[in-house]
Amino acid sequence: MVDEKTGYRPWGHYTVVAEGNEYKTKIIYVNPGQKLSVQSHKHRSEHWVVAKGKARVILNNKSFFLEVGQSIDVPIEAIHSLQNPFEEDLEVVEVQLGKILAEEDITRYEDIYGRI
Numbered sequence: 001m002v003d004e005k006t007g008y009r010p011w012g013h014y015t016v017v018a019e020g021n022e023y024k025t026k027i028i029y030v031n032p033g034q035k036l037s038v039q040s041h042k043h044r045s046e047h048w049v050v051a052k053g054k055a056r057v058i059l060n061n062k063s064f065f066l067e068v069g070q071s072i073d074v075p076i077e078a079i080h081s082l083q084n085p086f087e088e089d090l091e092v093v094e095v096q097l098g099k100i101l102a103e104e105d106i107t108r109y110e111d112i113y114g115r116i
Helices: none
Strands: 006-009 012-020 023-030 038-040 044-052 055-059 062-066 071-074 080-084 090-098 107-110
Touching (some): 044 055
Antiparallel strands (some): 006 012, 023 090, 038 080, 038 107, 055 062, 055 080
């Protein structure tokens, strides 16, 4: 049986833990040395909280390093990337807010896995 709440990607995987009218909550698991594409979303904002490990976040050409308990807001249409340049696993709680919360709402600008 396929788990429709878990999506596997080259950088790791995510699991949807809650969703409702105009919100979705995921746990994002980023493997050591991996990163999500540099991307933006037309229909949703995101709020990220580091639950395990350390994250590098690129947000509108600025770089931030977050540790457990720290968070960052990613506004609609902001160009961003979640990265794990470290040797331990990264787990991030992501809350998406918006009228459209589809995985297809991604515009990619850079991707080390060739998905542009």
